[in-house]
Amino acid sequence: MSEGNRTPEATGAVADAYAGNWVDRHAPGATRPFLRLSRADRPIGTWLLLLPCWWGLLLAMLADGRAGWHDLWIFVGCGIGAVLMRGAGCTWNDITDRDIDGSVARTASRPIPSGQVTLRGAVVWMGTQALVAFSVLLTFNSAAIVLGVLALAPVAVYPFAKRFTWWPQVFLGLAFNWGALLAWTAHSGRLEAPAVVLYLAGIAWTLFYDTIYAHQDAEDDALIGVKSTARLFGENSPRWLRRFLVVTVLLMAGAVILAGPSNPMALVVALGGVWAMGWHMHWQLRQLKLDDAGRLLRLFRSNRDAGLLPVLFFASALLV
Template sequence: MNQQTTHSDMGRVSDAPSNNWVYRLLPRGLWPYAQLARWDRPIGWQLLMLPCFWSVGLAANVAAGAGSLNVAQTLLHLFLFFVGAVAMRGAGCTYNDIVDKDIDMQVARTRSRPLPSGRVTSRQAKIFMLAQTLVGLVVLLQFNWFAVALGVASLATIAIYPFAKRFTDWPQFFLGLAFSWGGLMGWAAAFGSLSLSSVILYVAAIAWTIGYDTIYAHQDKEDDALVGVRSTARLFAENTAKWLVGLFGLTLLLLVVSFALAGVGLVAYLGLLAAAVAFAYQIRALDIDDGAQCLKLFKFNAVVGAIIFAGLILALPFA
């Protein structure tokens, strides 16, 4: 019996840690839904949440500089973006699994997921997706109407992404459009508008997303080639490290410009310097033929994003 079958028989998926809280605390009947939402793999909602947090931190620095920072509101926004990230990442992953059911059955890493393994029906998955989307909507309605409209607009990027791997070598770009939307939302929630600095922050997050998801996609490149799934991992191939230099370098450059336009303090730039060291570590350590290492480096980007956010918070005048 191979590893994939073993995980499926146990009600678990092959690419999630078996000691996760999902398997220790939830009844077995809820495991497939937790797996659809990726609650057993928190890295996804963390990476979705971090651009939101960057944007909140950027807006907080501007408000603090103007003497109008509302700390309670800032903390509330951070909490709402946390809840919203968990809910919408879960809804997005469920939607992606519904769309990719047939492909997932052909890929070793994904065939143990709830839909291709038959532990959840398509109808059940759709109902669960709608429930998570409803939670996200409740969160979104706590913001001003400009932010609400902006959040609704993000659904277009979410709808396109699962299909991108079928028509372009750059599906990671479309993931970036969706996953980086929070770079706009934090600012919009604070000010009811957008600024050039927030838009540049959004573009920086897109470049970051393409970089880290390329690392992630190297786990599946052999299976992807067999089933015809396209990715930047396959496109960049042996030149991946060079592309990462460009993508992560662009991320840092754009963040510097965004921070300068917003007038953030020196500590925020020290955070970017620490992030630059972390990016250099990933590029130097990357072995595109070592799937376990690719997954480890992909997850490491949550640390990188947290460092950037910490720099913004520590740059606040009262910090």
């Protein structure tokens, strides 16, 4: 039987990975379990971690009208760091959830509960990724380095949040949007109000997309006692998602205004990115069906495009 015709259980592929992803098709066999542990076969999480970094960097450049070669490195370094820290964070999440994941249909095929990676191997792999990411962080200024180290706190807490609060998505937002603070500071040398407001906008966005994502597991989570905003809101989720949409747009617009681009046209273009992202989120709401797991996953993944819209508009604003 060819690998292309074998079941996910036979190949070791994870149930919710992209079909035909590069890990399952091209990565050396020995590396696949570790790459799956880092979610390299599911890149959407890397995008969701990276995009707030690019928002913060571009908005900082708009704020002071200054751009240099080091900003290009910050842009690239954030990409490298997002891949590595998302991988380390996912590994940590799977280490802490190894007993829970085996009880949930969507996650039972992950490398640790399925036996592809041992606990010791996972710990070593997590440490390796974190150390390489730290070496990238050391190329930034001292204020950004301090923020990068502090980012470990929400990352460490997040996997446990669903055990003690109905709002674990808040903790995910705290971790996933930290890059907005870090990248702004890496450019400017100091943390300022627009970056904080942008960070809060990212947290509201995370509440939006991860509530959609969590509805895939709502039934299994109820059986094993795992909490989430999807379970908390239930059928009222669309109403809450609309609130998160509005808060996201208002806070991001506020961040752009506080950044105060000196060129009025640059301000208009940057705000256009906020408007475009808001319309994308509105489109997601119109497509939402809480009982359609496939559609929920597609809508969750579409947030890469939603988050790229401000990046494109902020970058365009620098050119006007």
